[in-house]
Amino acid sequence: MKAYVYNFKDAYGLGKETLGGKGNGLAEMKHIGIPIPDGFTITTQACELYFKNGKTIPDTLKKEILENVARIEIETGKKFGGNNPLLVSVRSGARISMPGMMDTILNLGLNDKTVEILARETNNERFAYDCYRRFILMFTNIAKGHPRTEMDKMLENVKSKNHYKLDTEIPCEKLKELVTEYKLYYKNVFKEEFPSNPKQQLIEAVSAVFRSWDNPRANVYRRMNNIPYSWGTAVNVQMMVFGNKGENSGTGVAFSRSPSTGENKIFAEYLPNAQGEDVVAGIRTPLNIKELQNRMPEVYDEFIATIKKMEFHNKDMQDMEFTIEDGKLYFLQTRSGKRTAAAALKIAYDLVQEQIINKKEALMRIDAKTLDTLLHPSFDNNELKKIDCIANGLPASPGASTGKIAFTAEEAETRHKNGESVILCRTETSPEDIVGMINSEAILTSRGGMTSHAAVVARGMGKCCVVGCNDMLINEKNKTLTIKTKDKDIVLTDKDTISLDGSTGNVYIGDIKKNAPELSGVFGKIMEWCDYYRQLHIRTNADTPADALQAKKFGAEGIGLCRTEHMFFAEDRIFFMRKMILSDNENDRIEALNELEPFQEEDFYKLYKNMNGLNVNIRLLDPPLHEFLPQEEDKIVELAKSLNVSKEHIKNRIKYLHEFNPMMGHRGCRLGVSYPEITKMQVTAIINAALKAQKEIKKSILVEIMVPLIFSVEEFKYIKNIIKTTADDIIKKSRAEIRYKIGTMIEIPRAALTAEKIAPESDFFSFGTNDLTQMTFGFSRDDASKFLKDYYDKKILEQDPFASIDQNGVGKLVELAVINGKKANYKLHVGVCGEHGGDPESIYFFHNANLDYVSCSPFRVPVARLAAAQAAIKNPHRYLKTKK
């Protein structure tokens, strides 16, 4: 039988799947001789067992755990509940780090007896009781799941009654009183004594950590980060070392390079006489690591050497926790450090230059999803010169953001839903704030360091964040944010707008002009590497000349989807569009369409000019016509007047056009079947525009016309014939030469299912995976949010199929259509133009499915270039699976 528990030495080589990230890091450290406190890892398989066993720890597992405790007792000479008492920490450790999402219990093993021994042996009674009162609090709160509010109040009472500012000022007697008070409280709540048996404490603590895998904030985090529920967490039980034993002790966090910029310089923070939680929770602002050098230079040197050793060993920037106990340095964990997108690029690039990794490895290191955060605007420098910064904090996560002040997560969420841009301003954030952070433009805190909760989470989200802004005071109740400046206090409320610079840590009042991002040299180099490896072409979805230009700057190789409907909504066009829709005969429709044609032609012409010979794929009109008609009474009256028809006429027409399920109604190519004159107008505009642009840019243009919502080859042939006849006629009359291709969206399941019939008639397929997902799932995207919440809560659905392609269902249709389509027409060009075209996971799927290109929004183009390169590195020899 395989073991469920491994000591750190024996665990080496078992990997993250079994040990979790933290357990794996400890095993690695042990292996290369880095000083860590002794301990063992309970595997992720044990977590699975725990949940299968009805959320209790089976006896066999209990036995294994206690055997490992016994081994530590032998090796260290310490004993659980004994005269040289063994105290341990119990920490979660998932495969992928989920900072602050799960639970940790420290100082386990303390009871009325061992606390006295500990006091005696360390000759530090205050320290022992401080440990004890922390342990009781954590055990009550975490292992027993009871809120900590009342116990926190007891501590605050002691401090306020005695005018202590810091926890460290509380004398030993008061801590002793607090312990008694805590235990009494425990007894009142649970109707039993606080457990004094360390083994019982341990088993309950391990259970609690397992259970925390399933807590609501962990579930939200997993969903956001696509971490499967099935993975489970490992648990690490490790001998305690004490950073709070006095001024000769301390604790801290270190990055082997800057997690914010990637600069090759150790970045560390140090908090003397404290336990690790004090750093992470952001309750006290830590000191610069230079303080350590000043106080204990030898320890500092060992510290630096160890970090570099660990980075070299792991070939990546490391994020490590350390504790100094009475002048002895211990590392408690190491992992590849979370970093901003900019830092990820810089570190990957530098590691290649330092010949530690190769280019392929470097590209695989960068999280493609975070890349677009780099592409967001920054404040205009000239504007910044004119404004005073009102406060400054730590630049925790870069970006330039503006929004109104929100004081709570709930408020941020509500106001965001109402369309407001808000900045979440908190004293500090906690995991409960996660939804509020998602809904904010940026995060600002008055406490905490670069590794506080707010900082870590915001960097993960790619959100602008400034932390530890000490001059700021937040009063959540009165909803005021007060900034102390030299002259006066500035008091801001939720009506005020502020701007944050995540790269400098500066805070400003009001909105500031922002500029498009300048991409650094490293960015360009990395993109070059991507282009070398990737096999997919990257196009963009762009409807306007400006979008097209932006995308070209980001490296788009053409336009994969130009939606023509947006062009009809401008003030000067919508009238003719409505006139066309309200016509009840072909002649009137044609008349209105003739008015629209020059507008469309001009729009297309600009697109062609801007793309300067790159392919532009234009989709014919897609939405149902009623979307163009006004809904409000006054707008209808106005329209009636200007069209010189009765109000009732328009209302009747709106009524006639009303559909029960517009998603599956009269739209897409169905409009062209009913009103071929619309198709003719659009084709006329496209061809004329291309002819004009071609003459000017002096490059050959290959026109691509895309038919939406096809369900059968007969339908496609009908529309294709209209397009061909119209185009050929114009081209012939122009006496110029121009090539054009006619293809179809594949966005209706039946089109995918009959691809072998459609392909021989079609020059290209472009998967519209948004609609394809809607119809394959039977989800209306507009309505699904109402019930999908229940699906997430009940874990029926783990991932939003509109964000990342559903590979089992929708993906099966895509694969089927590619295989059968290419078999029937070897020249068929196949791409995707749904939202999924910019999603890295989906891009990997599309690469494997043998697509020729993906098309995504301009800001996603670099993401797609990187994701496509990563896909090609993972699977360089993609080929068609031979399915029947």
Add this chain to the structure above:
Amino acid sequence: MKAYVYNFKDAYGLGKETLGGKGNGLAEMKHIGIPIPDGFTITTQACELYFKNGKTIPDTLKKEILENVARIEIETGKKFGGNNPLLVSVRSGARISMPGMMDTILNLGLNDKTVEILARETNNERFAYDCYRRFILMFTNIAKGHPRTEMDKMLENVKSKNHYKLDTEIPCEKLKELVTEYKLYYKNVFKEEFPSNPKQQLIEAVSAVFRSWDNPRANVYRRMNNIPYSWGTAVNVQMMVFGNKGENSGTGVAFSRSPSTGENKIFAEYLPNAQGEDVVAGIRTPLNIKELQNRMPEVYDEFIATIKKMEFHNKDMQDMEFTIEDGKLYFLQTRSGKRTAAAALKIAYDLVQEQIINKKEALMRIDAKTLDTLLHPSFDNNELKKIDCIANGLPASPGASTGKIAFTAEEAETRHKNGESVILCRTETSPEDIVGMINSEAILTSRGGMTSHAAVVARGMGKCCVVGCNDMLINEKNKTLTIKTKDKDIVLTDKDTISLDGSTGNVYIGDIKKNAPELSGVFGKIMEWCDYYRQLHIRTNADTPADALQAKKFGAEGIGLCRTEHMFFAEDRIFFMRKMILSDNENDRIEALNELEPFQEEDFYKLYKNMNGLNVNIRLLDPPLHEFLPQEEDKIVELAKSLNVSKEHIKNRIKYLHEFNPMMGHRGCRLGVSYPEITKMQVTAIINAALKAQKEIKKSILVEIMVPLIFSVEEFKYIKNIIKTTADDIIKKSRAEIRYKIGTMIEIPRAALTAEKIAPESDFFSFGTNDLTQMTFGFSRDDASKFLKDYYDKKILEQDPFASIDQNGVGKLVELAVINGKKANYKLHVGVCGEHGGDPESIYFFHNANLDYVSCSPFRVPVARLAAAQAAIKNPHRYLKTKK
């Protein structure tokens, strides 16, 4: 090179695909020595060629046609335009008869010269000029496509001016004048002389017949009968024989058995001194064939013998046209006769008894689609005794129908759409009336015989029809229907309701009580044969105990779909349903559901009782909740009052529940995911009802619970767990034993695509092909009618995918799900419960796809039994195709 034209002798064996039905019949008749006028067939391939060649006859084909004319000239000694002039008929002939849908031209070959020769040679100038004036009319109307109105008026003028009642009363000179007048009219319209060259006449006529394949009424007919547009029509050119040469001549139509009842007795009608059109058009009411026996006994004997010979040769009831020219009998065409469903059964049964065909052949002869017409009610005999019949016509198509009088096809269509039941009452019907006939309960005409247009078409549709009701006078303009009785004239208007008995030809005023059909002994025998051969089980879709009983009588082997939502709409339940929906917390919902539970239980209990141990498959609640809420202001106010909440509360809830695309919204099992308490209530009702019924019927009941709208196995498992927990709990408490199965609808494409994952968890699959069709096509059934019209008109879609399953697209999903589902769970029971379950073509597909059962509406059960038998006869060794 294959020939495009065959003379009747050489054509034998080429089959209907090439020769069309009429051409094939002529070839057969020629082969077995039945007297037919000489001629040739232009094949359906030539028709294809004609359309491909831009609707013109290529020169090579022209040459072939004229070569065949030359052969006739040699064999008969007659000559086109010569002294012994050859006159021909040019008739359409599709693979499947489309009576009256396409065009025919008679007497072709006449011109100013040949008409004189014909007059001289037959010594009957009046006859010759009558032929000539008919020919000019037909040529102008059909070959040239010009309306006949003006020319008809000219004829009517001659008659009214001279007080002639019948066409036959017009003397020769007047006909000569009419010919001159017609030709002048022709010249005025076309700016050229009427063509005198018979070869030119022929080529234009052949073109016209080809063209008529594409006329609007043919397109409607084909769509209704699922005849592919691609088939095309053949053209038969045949030497004219003349039934209008005098009292020694005549024409008629004969059935070898009764097309109405199937009785083994020749049924024929005869019209002396007339051409065939006079019979078919229903202008003159023909005589009973006994008249022929009286007038020409030898001809009569030959007539009878030939018909029997033809029937024996073709092993089926024959529908033949004949003409007697100067005492010589010719048959012009033969085909398997159209018949009522009752006749089809009787004939098939009798032919087996007469050892002419075997049982399998007999079953294949019956058109499964028409079978349900047999199952419709008839008038209550006791009621009939109390009422006087006001008029009597020919019983053209059986049935008992009641409706208000409609005078035109358009009127019938409009009023039907407004929810009225109408009976179309016409002097005679023509192909233009076809849409009106579809929209009427029944058809009543004052003229025409059993083979008139109205009679033939109504029989095809399985619609009640009475023709030739001579005592009835219709004034379309004044909208009155006058019935002459002995005493007085009864004048009816479009406000009046009448009843028709299609089996007796009786017409009544007002509504009459109807009884459920008594199925004849032959019906039962045929059904027994079906049950012997078929491999599919047949279940029914029934929501009420009455439906269930009806279906059991028709042979249903269980209920395949019981929709529970209908049960909530009754006055005493909808209130609680609404209360449940308007609850904003689980407790209130559970309270309202507790009120509903007993109603559901009682409904289910009755179903189980009625089905007496047969399986009952109950589907959980399916529609979105907003369907149960009132829409009108006053209803909302009322509801608010009775629920003691504000009007706004209800309106807000309605607003909240509103969906953009309810088809793809919060419905089906998604309701159970959000509100498990609804599922629990329904399962409680089902299990309790089954337990109670089981005790009473003393038979073991196998409960089947079906989950709608599943898209993934996780979702199914979630709902299954609720069902299982609830059911097990009740069963345990009851201390009784009962078995239950839990399965799922497959109606979302993703469910079909991931069948291999769902199948291991599921006891059965039931394809909901209605929704599956909607989502696979992206068609909202409620909205599609608006644009599908354009699809039919433009021939993009030839068949309604909701009526018969789309085998290429939706069918591919069905096949995939069956293969992968059964592979993953060999015990998986697979059926279909969409509308397609009662469609013969679809049933053939489901048989081949290896389904275990189909479920259809009660009246379709016999249809399904026959269709399943036919499928098994066509493909007895169905097996799973091994796909990967």
